[in-house]
Amino acid sequence: MDRDTNHLSTTGQQPASDAGGPPPFDTTSPDRQGTDAASAPSVREAIRIDSLSRAFGDREVVHGIDLTIPSGSMYGLVGRNGAGKTTTLSMATGLLRPTSGSVSIRGIDVWQRPREAKSLVGVLPDGVHLFDRLTGRQLITYAGLLHGLDKETVSERSEDLLKAMDLTDSANTTVTDYSAGMRKKIALASAMVHAPKVLVLDEPFESVDPVSASNIRDILAGFVRNGGTVVVSSHVMDLVQRMCDHVAIMNQGSILAAGTVDEVRGESSLEDVFVDLVGGRVESEGISWLGTS
Amino acid sequence: MVGNLLSLKWAHFVASLKRSGWALAGTIIGAVYAVLGLFAVFAVFMAQRGGEPETVQGLAVILGALVTALWCIVPVVISGQDSTLDPDILAPFPLKPGEILGGQLAGSVISIFGMMTLIGSFFPVLGWASPLPALVSVFSGFLGFLILMICSRLMSALGMAIRQKRFLAEGIGAVFFLALLCAGPIAGSLTESLFSPSWVHAVASVLGWTPLGVAWALPGDVAQGQWLVLVLRLVVTAVCLVGGLLLWRAVIAHQISHVGAGGASSSSRSKSGSALGLFSRFPASPVGAVAARTATYYFKDPRLNLNLLVAPGFLVVFWFVGTANGGASLTMVGPLVGWMLAWQSSYSVSYDNTAFALHMTAPVTGLQDRWGRTLGMVAIFVPLVVVVSAVAMLLQGTPGGIPTNLGASMCMLLAGLGVGACVSVRYALPVAAPGESPWKSRKNNSGMANMLIQFVTSLLIVGLALPVWILLGVGALTGNPVFGWMALVVGCLYGGAMLWVGVRLGGAWYDKRAPELYQDLARIR
Numbered sequence: 001m002d003r004d005t006n007h008l009s010t011t012g013q014q015p016a017s018d019a020g021g022p023p024p025f026d027t028t029s030p031d032r033q034g035t036d037a038a039s040a041p042s043v044r045e046a047i048r049i050d051s052l053s054r055a056f057g058d059r060e061v062v063h064g065i066d067l068t069i070p071s072g073s074m075y076g077l078v079g080r081n082g083a084g085k086t087t088t089l090s091m092a093t094g095l096l097r098p099t100s101g102s103v104s105i106r107g108i109d110v111w112q113r114p115r116e117a118k119s120l121v122g123v124l125p126d127g128v129h130l131f132d133r134l135t136g137r138q139l140i141t142y143a144g145l146l147h148g149l150d151k152e153t154v155s156e157r158s159e160d161l162l163k164a165m166d167l168t169d170s171a172n173t174t175v176t177d178y179s180a181g182m183r184k185k186i187a188l189a190s191a192m193v194h195a196p197k198v199l200v201l202d203e204p205f206e207s208v209d210p211v212s213a214s215n216i217r218d219i220l221a222g223f224v225r226n227g228g229t230v231v232v233s234s235h236v237m238d239l240v241q242r243m244c245d246h247v248a249i250m251n252q253g254s255i256l257a258a259g260t261v262d263e264v265r266g267e268s269s270l271e272d273v274f275v276d277l278v279g280g281r282v283e284s285e286g287i288s289w290l291g292t293s
Numbered sequence: 294m295v296g297n298l299l300s301l302k303w304a305h306f307v308a309s310l311k312r313s314g315w316a317l318a319g320t321i322i323g324a325v326y327a328v329l330g331l332f333a334v335f336a337v338f339m340a341q342r343g344g345e346p347e348t349v350q351g352l353a354v355i356l357g358a359l360v361t362a363l364w365c366i367v368p369v370v371i372s373g374q375d376s377t378l379d380p381d382i383l384a385p386f387p388l389k390p391g392e393i394l395g396g397q398l399a400g401s402v403i404s405i406f407g408m409m410t411l412i413g414s415f416f417p418v419l420g421w422a423s424p425l426p427a428l429v430s431v432f433s434g435f436l437g438f439l440i441l442m443i444c445s446r447l448m449s450a451l452g453m454a455i456r457q458k459r460f461l462a463e464g465i466g467a468v469f470f471l472a473l474l475c476a477g478p479i480a481g482s483l484t485e486s487l488f489s490p491s492w493v494h495a496v497a498s499v500l501g502w503t504p505l506g507v508a509w510a511l512p513g514d515v516a517q518g519q520w521l522v523l524v525l526r527l528v529v530t531a532v533c534l535v536g537g538l539l540l541w542r543a544v545i546a547h548q549i550s551h552v553g554a555g556g557a558s559s560s561s562r563s564k565s566g567s568a569l570g571l572f573s574r575f576p577a578s579p580v581g582a583v584a585a586r587t588a589t590y591y592f593k594d595p596r597l598n599l600n601l602l603v604a605p606g607f608l609v610v611f612w613f614v615g616t617a618n619g620g621a622s623l624t625m626v627g628p629l630v631g632w633m634l635a636w637q638s639s640y641s642v643s644y645d646n647t648a649f650a651l652h653m654t655a656p657v658t659g660l661q662d663r664w665g666r667t668l669g670m671v672a673i674f675v676p677l678v679v680v681v682s683a684v685a686m687l688l689q690g691t692p693g694g695i696p697t698n699l700g701a702s703m704c705m706l707l708a709g710l711g712v713g714a715c716v717s718v719r720y721a722l723p724v725a726a727p728g729e730s731p732w733k734s735r736k737n738n739s740g741m742a743n744m745l746i747q748f749v750t751s752l753l754i755v756g757l758a759l760p761v762w763i764l765l766g767v768g769a770l771t772g773n774p775v776f777g778w779m780a781l782v783v784g785c786l787y788g789g790a791m792l793w794v795g796v797r798l799g800g801a802w803y804d805k806r807a808p809e810l811y812q813d814l815a816r817i818r
Contacts, residue, residue, distance in 0.1 A: 095653055097808045115656035123654040128647035128815075129727045131586060133593040138586075141572055145582035146655035154577070172568050174593070176728060190651065 298396025350513020583665020635709020711795025
């Protein structure tokens, strides 16, 4: 898989000249697919969100947010349940049409040129069904073929992915018989089979056991090292602080803060900053009758 | 405590009605059916009033056993009874098994069918003109209702256990489906038999000693003065009642201490040869992949492979009905199977549910999605329809009718798949979600609107086959076999053309509104 995510050498592109000055994340991300100066900025922006809104009926759940996710970053999107994380990510991946605003992935507008944009992204939606009457291997194969990969590539990559996710033993078991963690892993594998440039993962570690979670984090870190971009939504602050280099805090459909993790959290922990920004902590002595003997 | 549970159940019942007008309408329609059923039972006993005691007793036993059997079978196949007061849900609260049992038992009356069944339980009273048996009937009706509910709850617990064994559950579902197809003929011959006193006496003499029928037989023994038999039957009734209650309480005690056990256990591994199954049979392209996946689902998903059982099912039913009425007419089987298979194709995306997100996040075009699904179905349905149509004609003894019949069947199937390719991308219809029992009916707020869509779709499929109907008519009038062959050629070509149009149109719709379709799917899931 590393081989595929490494570079796009087939079109004979040269390393970028970085004429515009190195972006802050340059040291961690040798993202050098841009050839001419015109496309360079858009390629440096893995995802660019401009005044994106979504209303369901009268209720607006995302209020014209702007967000730029730099290429080669491990970007955490944090917020409470119902903050609009999933809605935003759905709009960014072509699952939900925005009411207004635009999203582009590496300079390609998701809603104007959806098919080109979708080739660049791997998506792990949260809480959706899988085609679970297929075996694990069939599911990855299916995802690969839908992305237009040829037979040999699909079979090679699915073996790699099954091994990486520690699912080789269950490859011929139907996904209905998988545990919740295994389902997450097979869905993640299906999202990665076409070697996307950007991975958008909605709650990827929910119900995944600690060992598998470490393995997945390693895979994602390697993907970022080789120039890929990962966007992770989560409400586990510790995880985001540990794993991500960038973070955006979302609440009630707006972005409250965004930047590198160190910028956002300053001196304190991400969790404290988050609770400060979002509010909602109840100042009290606790519940008086609870725990008294 | 039982009172609390009862008011909880009542609050839930009222809330479910208030939730939407359609839910209320559905409940009213259910109530109308139940009242019609009640009226039939009422009529039976009024007609027998003061008649031969043995016959009245027999009818009470048979009808009672029949209703009890229904209450036992339905929860096994459809996912459970009303689950408001299920032990799983009540487990966190400090309730004794006996209290839950009481709540479930009393609460079972708070539902349309529970209430109607309770009322119906006392209808045998009407069959007795003399006071003593009538009085005993009140008592036995109550006992009968109690045993009915106990049996039903026990069976529903058994059903839950079975559902965790996927293969078993799917097997039972399939058998039940075939039985359901034969339900019409069975009900027909049953009502006929009810008019024959000797049949009633014979059947009741056996059923009257089983848990299903024993309680309902008590008044008859009183009327006939068979005191020894009465005592024996009372003993059997008591044993059923007490044994059932104890067993039920044990089941509840087990359930509240084993919440969430099982489920993620059975790992049926299929290590067999070709690891990719149908995916290695279809071309390795987006269209081929969708086709392979669609075809795989028709074999592996119980919600879908029930549709394949329609074919042999209809053959059996029509043959059964035909031979009973002397001379089987199987002409309709082929076109009917083609129509059914085409019609259910309009559920294609709805059955995917939110798994459809995988198509959405991949650069799949509308045409690829549509052709993939359609060709996957064609690969299975065309051979199926050809075989069914030919076998039907051979069974009927008219092999000369094969071209005509095949033409009509193929036209229905192909043109219908074209309709399905459009409808399935336009409407998200409420169907059982992946992994749910295929019998589970979805609660949704636009039930009537969806029924309308389904109705119009089914008419459209028949209407689209008009050219073949005309050829069929002309062929029948002139008796010229040439028209049969013309029907075959026209049916296939015209049906194919309609399929092509449907796929093009559906593909264009897909490109335009797939995200909206996905949101609809996410909403009803």
